[in-house]
Amino acid sequence: MKKTITIMFLIACATMSLAQNDPVDVKARVAEYAPYDLKTDVSKLTKNDKELIPIFIQIADVMDQLFWKQTYGNPADFKKIKNDYVKDYIKINYGPWDRLDDNRSFVDGIGEKPAACQYYPQDITAEEYAAYNDPNKGSLYTVLRRDGNGKLKTVWYRDEYKTEIDKVCELLDKAIAIAEDPGMKNYLIERKKAFQTDDYFASDMTWMDMKNSHLDFVVGPIENYDDKLNEAKASYEAFVLVKDEERSKELAKFVAMLPDIQKILPCEPKYKTFVPGTSSDLNVYDAIYYAGDCNAGSKTIAINLPNDDRVQAQKGTRRLQLRNSMQAKFDKIMLPIGNLVINPTQRKHLKFDAFFWNVTFHEVAHGLGVKETINGKGSVDDAMKTEKTSWEEAKADILGLFIVCHLIDKGEITGITKEDAITTFIAGIFRSVRFGAASSHGKANMMCFNYLQKMGAFSRDEKGIYTVNFDLAPIAINSWASTILSVQGEGNYDFAVQFRSENGFIKTELQQDLDRINTTGIPRDIRFNQGLKTLGL
């Protein structure tokens, strides 16, 4: 910790003047995160659930402490700060760097976020890392430290974080002793071993085998985005989740229909000979606790795990749709945006259920369509080269909407209309590209938006209000889906590049509307009130 402060001070001297010239309105930044209570229907929790949840939350809190150690160091450094907004914003970001602003510092006198975080010595260089000869240096579960002579050494997480891991194992023992669901019990037993050995394979396998548990508990060192030096080190996090049995069952029914849905995709038969799998694990949950990495900055609303491709090859993955977190983003961000840009007579079509199904079937749609080109160019991914991700995202977006509309027609999805699905989809694009469309998904969004507009699916008036044309929209949806499937099926890279360069960006009129949205104070993301009290337990 001392070391951290010294280095911070040195960096501080170098950047002090810059920070003072450009003060950050931290109060406004805190307001950009809308608070939301993480709740679930506690009447549906069993006695055993109610015993396990407090233990899971205690373990999650240790993940939180561990993530602080990994990404920043010691949060006690901030005790001296007087400004409550600054304190709050440090909490949201797990450190003094703004995760929604390229990790720029918002605390006077603190420099840039070190790429190494605390996964490596702060003074390590890429050359030193490359020259360091140790087979475990790139492991997800090791940190690099310096020995007494200043030479690099590799330390396993189980040793580096021994105090916290011991506490986790103690708590896991308690949970193992009382867990009634055999799948959950097995998973917890294996997960404890994983924490002690830094080998997560067996526990990921048992996690995939856990099918009937009403609770889920994603816990451990999982994603590696926080390590900006090598994207090699896993960050601790936890989600405590309660399965929405009704919606999960509904979803399982829809997944079983996928082979039939594949047959009715709006494209030539030659592009849909691929038979999609129906064994994917796709469930809906209420999230009741986020901790560590997943709670820092922008909040995820869907999870797809495990990351270990050996487990994926044998067991597939589990996709977890976090319904209440989606509701939070819909209520606090998506709906206010829709209410600014959609024609007042059509705002009644902006519905959470439509948003939920669109987002969920986006995930499902990745598994449909074409995987191999039909003309010997190999896999779609290989043939589409640099265009592969944006076109794959574009496919998932429009096929997701297509499937939702189809299931509404069939009477399988009830409670919303096609008008709801389409209007909510279009309004959703404004939310997605609000701060730019540079990402693959941003480009996908803009290709779709510009295509649908050109085909008359919606129109814009001079005030920047958008009106959906419910006669033309379905035709435009089908033809955009058909275009994408044929581009992928033919592996038509040249067309893909040209189309994307002409359409995959935000055009002037839309930018004006986005600027308007961004002056209204609509939040950028959400933050959670969470815990036993919030749950009412």
Ligand SMILES: [Zn+2]
């Ligand atoms: Zn996707």
